[in-house]
Amino acid sequence: MTLLRSLALAALLSGTALSAAADPVTLRYLPNHGGLAAFELAAELGYYDAAGITLENLGYATGGPETLIALAGGSADIGSAATPAVLNAIAGGNDFVAVFPTNGINDSAQSIFYVRDDSPIRTIADLPGHTIAVNTLGAHLDYVVREALHQKGLPEDAANLVVVPGPQLDQVLRAGQVDVSAFGYWQTTFEGAARQKGGLRAVFDDTDVLGEIAGGFAVLRRDWIDAHPAEARAFVDGATKALDYARSHPAETKAIFARVLQERGENPEVAQYFAGYGVREGGLATTRDVQFWIDILTREGKIAPGKIAAADILYQSAEAPAPATN
Known part of the structure; x- marks a missing residue:
């Protein structure tokens, strides 16, 4: 059955909406190094308290695909x-x-591909034959490189991608172990710290390739949403409210980041470089956020034409309007 979904929930945020969960629930997740997801920030801000939603940290993920495997397997x-x-x-x-965009790509928050100052790499056209460090394969940075090469008329596999955890991206680049380090839009803390040291030069960012677009999504299983509609809405409402909080309270958000990173045993100093989530007001998604990638995956033969429609996978509570088309 088709389930039309949208992320335009900001106007609906209220104490009543956030307390709508019928039963206490615990949601298990895998965090990323160097930052907080919007739903983690929501929990830190107390937005889930009235709804009876608690989060359980299962340990760090190497990248988004690992979290999807865990979600599919029920862990x-x-x-x-x-x-x-x-x-x-x-x-x-x-x-x-896809219940809300986790991050957006725009002029203030984007993925940036860095080289050393003395590198011969100046443009995307120089990437073939070189090694690029990314956090994981089969996810955003992988596809940005493929699309960047495609747009230049080059083979999509012309560069060599290797997996490097976020905290080591700066180190491996400066040591000459890779030619390019790609700092994802969710790794602005690590990117800022690396940039502050000097000696690096940005070649391109993903807005050059994709334009302004949602970078990724928080994802729930449809059967869980169907079984817990009130809890699902409260979860999304809290997260989108946190996205707006981060935009309007950047200093306070960085302070929360620093505290949580320290509690996790990470470096709290990188919190000062958090550049925001980059999402539209209210955590809004548009059809293009998804359709852009449907078209690319269809072109590559990974999705059969017409098999997936953006409207079928974007979350919409009963009270929310349909997603914008651009």
């Missing part, structure tokens, strides 16, 4: 991944719903 309740990874998982038979 986690929340996935969080780049849009093409989500679409590939759905095309593979998983009945997932």
Whole structure:
């Protein structure tokens, strides 16, 4: 059955909406190094207290695809991944719903591909034959490189991608172990710290390739949403409210980041470089956020034409309007 979904929930945020959960629930998830997901920030701000929603940290994920595997297998309740990874998982038979954009790509928050100052790499056209460090394969940075090369008329596999955890991206680049380090839009803390040291030069960012677009989505299983509609709405409402909080309270958000990173045993100093989530007001998604990648995956033969429609996988509570078309 088609389930039309949308992310335009900001106007609906209220104490009543956030307390709508019928029963206490615990949602298990895998966090990323160096930052907080919007739903983690919501929990820190107390937005889930009245709804009876608690979060259980299962330990760090290497990347979004790992969270989708855990979600599909039932060991986690929340996935969080780049849009093409989500679409590939759905095309593979998983009945997932993209409930809100985790991050957006714009002029203030984007993925940036860095080289050393003395590198001969100046443009995307120089990437073939070189090694690029990314956090994981089959997700956002992987597909940005493929699309960047495609747009230049080059083979999509012309560069060599290797997996490097976020905290080591700066180190491996400066040591000459890779030619390019790609700092994802969710890794602005690590990117800022690396940039502050100097000696690096940005070659391009993903807005150059994709334009302004949602970077990825938080994902729930459709059967969980159907079984817990009030809890699902409260979860999304809290997260989208947190996204707006981060935009209007950047200093306070960085302070929360620093505290939580320290509690996790990470470096709290990187919190000062958090550049925001980059999402539209209210956590709004548009059809293009998903359709752009559907078209690319269809072009690559990974999704059969017409198999997936953006409107079928974007979350919409009963009270919310349909997603914008651009």
